[in-house]
Amino acid sequence: MASSGSARHINVKRVHSQSFSMELNKISDNIYEIPQEGQMKKPARVYANEKLLNEIKGDDTLEQIKNVATLPGLEKYSIVMPDGHQGYGFPIGGVAAVNKEQGVISPGGIGYDINCGIRVLKTDLSYEEVRGKEQQLANILYNKIPCGLGKGGYIDTDRDDLEEILEKGAEWMLENGHAKESDIKRCEENGRLPGNPEKISEDAKKRGRNQVGSLGSGNHFLEIQRVGEIYNEEKAEAYGLEEDQVVVMIHSGSRGLGHQTCTNYLRKFEKEYPEIVDKIPDKELIYAPMQDDLAQDYKEAMYAAANYAWANRQAITQGVRECLDRIFDESVETELLYDVCHNIAKEETHEVDGEEKELLVHRKGATRAMPAGRPEVPEVYRDVGQPVLIPGSMGTASYILSGGQKSLEISFGSTAHGAGRLMSRSQAKQDYWGEDVQDELKRDQIFVKAASGSTIAEEAPGVYKDIDEVIKVSDALGIGNKVAKMRPVVNIKG
Amino acid sequence: MGYEILEHTADVKFKASGDSMEEAFSESVKAFSEIVGGMNGQTTYSIEVESESHEALLFDFMDKLIFLQDVNDVVLSHAEHLEIEELEKGYRLRADIWADNIEDSMSVLDVKGPTYSEMYVRFEDGKWRLQVVLDI
Numbered sequence: 001m002a003s004s005g006s007a008r009h010i011n012v013k014r015v016h017s018q019s020f021s022m023e024l025n026k027i028s029d030n031i032y033e034i035p036q037e038g039q040m041k042k043p044a045r046v047y048a049n050e051k052l053l054n055e056i057k058g059d060d061t062l063e064q065i066k067n068v069a070t071l072p073g074l075e076k077y078s079i080v081m082p083d084g085h086q087g088y089g090f091p092i093g094g095v096a097a098v099n100k101e102q103g104v105i106s107p108g109g110i111g112y113d114i115n116c117g118i119r120v121l122k123t124d125l126s127y128e129e130v131r132g133k134e135q136q137l138a139n140i141l142y143n144k145i146p147c148g149l150g151k152g153g154y155i156d157t158d159r160d161d162l163e164e165i166l167e168k169g170a171e172w173m174l175e176n177g178h179a180k181e182s183d184i185k186r187c188e189e190n191g192r193l194p195g196n197p198e199k200i201s202e203d204a205k206k207r208g209r210n211q212v213g214s215l216g217s218g219n220h221f222l223e224i225q226r227v228g229e230i231y232n233e234e235k236a237e238a239y240g241l242e243e244d245q246v247v248v249m250i251h252s253g254s255r256g257l258g259h260q261t262c263t264n265y266l267r268k269f270e271k272e273y274p275e276i277v278d279k280i281p282d283k284e285l286i287y288a289p290m291q292d293d294l295a296q297d298y299k300e301a302m303y304a305a306a307n308y309a310w311a312n313r314q315a316i317t318q319g320v321r322e323c324l325d326r327i328f329d330e331s332v333e334t335e336l337l338y339d340v341c342h343n344i345a346k347e348e349t350h351e352v353d354g355e356e357k358e359l360l361v362h363r364k365g366a367t368r369a370m371p372a373g374r375p376e377v378p379e380v381y382r383d384v385g386q387p388v389l390i391p392g393s394m395g396t397a398s399y400i401l402s403g404g405q406k407s408l409e410i411s412f413g414s415t416a417h418g419a420g421r422l423m424s425r426s427q428a429k430q431d432y433w434g435e436d437v438q439d440e441l442k443r444d445q446i447f448v449k450a451a452s453g454s455t456i457a458e459e460a461p462g463v464y465k466d467i468d469e470v471i472k473v474s475d476a477l478g479i480g481n482k483v484a485k486m487r488p489v490v491n492i493k494g
Numbered sequence: 495m496g497y498e499i500l501e502h503t504a505d506v507k508f509k510a511s512g513d514s515m516e517e518a519f520s521e522s523v524k525a526f527s528e529i530v531g532g533m534n535g536q537t538t539y540s541i542e543v544e545s546e547s548h549e550a551l552l553f554d555f556m557d558k559l560i561f562l563q564d565v566n567d568v569v570l571s572h573a574e575h576l577e578i579e580e581l582e583k584g585y586r587l588r589a590d591i592w593a594d595n596i597e598d599s600m601s602v603l604d605v606k607g608p609t610y611s612e613m614y615v616r617f618e619d620g621k622w623r624l625q626v627v628l629d630i
Contacts, residue, residue, distance in 0.1 A: 059503060085503060085504065086503065086504070087504070088609045088610075088611045088627075088629065092504065112606040112607045112629045113606055148601055148602055148603070148604055149530070149563060149564070149567075149569070149596060149602040149603065149604040150563070150567035150568070150569070150595075150596030150600075150602055151596070151598070152567075203561055206561075206564075206565045207561065207564045207565055209565075210567075216604045217602075217603050217604040217630070218603075218604065218606075218630045256564040256565075256604075259560075259606040259607045259629075260557075260561065260564075260607070262607060263557050263607040263608065266610075267550075267553070267554070270550075271546070282610075282611075283610040284609060284610055284611055421503050421504045422503070423503065424501045424502050424503050424504075425502075425506065426499060426500075426501055426502075427501060450601075451601030452601040455601065494601075494604060
């Protein structure tokens with residue numbers, strides 16, 4: 001492959017994997033770039049330190065960000081975050097900003113779980129007050145919040161409710177007594193995007209009928225955490241966080257309705273654009289030009305599914321509140337810190353080469369991280385920056401960051417979304433016994449309750465990348481800055 | 495004839511084979527069932543899928559299985575009377591899918607969707623062989 005040297009490239013390395021070799025230039029600490037070549041419209045960038053980069057080289061992530069860089073209308077470069085790993089079409093941890101007029105929309109750049117995201121609920125409990133009640137909390141949460149398949153949702157919804165949820169998202173929850181006013185104000189987009197329920201298929205609606213307020217399975221979880229180290233006192237105060245405070249983290253998405261919507265539009269795009277299928281390197285990268293009706297249909301469907309996800313996380317929040325009330329005799333005050341998506345495409349304005357541009361920013365396993373002053377940041381946080389919620393794996397720390405000033409310059413207002421898997425589920429089950437993992441965590445005062453031992457083995461801390469390394473890179477790059485670290489206390493999963 | 499669950503970092507992958515395409519597709523239901531935690535099968539559901547190519551048929555078939563579990567709150571077991579018919583444009587699959595109701599005590603994996611990643615349906619060494627990655 002041709003090398004395109006530039007004065008800024010201070011070190012040239014070649015990466016070799018099983019099927020390809022490629023040029024990867026170190027631009028500066030934590031920033032590597034694959035130069036534009038072949039079908040690529042722009043270069044591709046990796047934000048990682050050497051340790052994480054070596055892990056990223058272990059699968060097809062680099063090939064995938066090169067593929068993403070072939071998308072028409074792509075601005076600046078395609079990006080993979082420090083927690084990146086191989087996905088479908090796009091890598092997980094991928095960010096691609098395309099021109100809103102001349103660009104394209106790609107379901108693979110958003111993911112099957114539309115608006116999969118994280119919310120953190122603050123409580124006025126201290127860790128001391130929770131100690132001794134961990135098992136009780138694990139049991140009641142596990143019984144109240146549906147996990148896995150076929151367990152229904154926390155709230156009952158009929159067909160008419162579903163239509164309204166798709167249109168109004170978290171707002172419907174407020175109107176129907178399932179939310180507090182402040183829950184909505186502290187949610188990305190106030191929990192509502194301009195979705196169109198008519199663009200969601202009947203099959204997707206059938207899957208969504210009975211799942212509002214359910215966690216799902218895989219890596220989704222609900223965790224009671226205690227705030228550990230505070231890195232930035234001023235921002236922690238603005239976010240209302242202090243050491244030893246108990247918070248609740250919820251990780252879930254749009255459930256069957258969102259998954260079906262992604263599948264439906266992948267197939268629609270595939271049938272509508274055979275000429276695009278022929279030229280793209282991976283069918284899962286299929287896209288539609290933004291000016292086409294089908295692109296607009298998918299956008300409106302994706303937004304409607306995003307609304308469903310917000311209603312889902314809000315319903316789970318209500319379930320958590322009920323459980324806390326039961327255990328602590330209705331004496332617990334709770335307030336939402338923030339709710340942020342990490343699988344979505346958003347219409348945003350960014351400066352590109354000195355010019356303000358209207359873009360569609362695909363974030364697949366990447367979190368929006370807007371700095372202070374941006375209009376997207378809720379009013380209460382506008383002077384300090386958007387809270388960025390990053391979960392670790394079961395049994396390891398999670399982090400709260402704040403959107404960094406550099407994020408606008410180098411990552412379209414985005415940072416990482418989690419730890420990222422390293423080991424397959426089947427390998428994990430060979431290497432770990434669920435019960436052993438559970439006992440070991442319990443010795444560290446971490447209580448885990450899951451549907452089965454194999455679920456625990458599959459999600460054992462050792463199967464994920466080191467979250468501390470991921471956060472270090474985000475902080476050093478200035479795209480998401482450390483505010484606080486949380487330690488797990490009780491974790492439930494499907 | 496048979497199936498095998500394979501290694502995949504983030505999700506699940508399997509391959510299946512059979513003397514006929516029908517047999518390979520039937521085996522894929524057994525693989526699916528093992529992945530999600532299925533049992534013997536108490537009730538049946540008749541399904542029909544129509545698609546433009548072998549791979550699209552496998553993709554849509556998987557989509558149908560996921561849908562069936564999600565909307566009926568059941569866990570799949572196996573397929574019977576699986577037939578694939580060649581149409582003027584594409585293929586039609588019909589089958590009876592056996593499933594069990596999900597009880598509160600059961601742990602069933604929630605599958606998000608089928609993917610085209612590493613997917614194939616081909617005739618090789620005297621057998622029909624297929625491979626699927628499911629997003630979980």
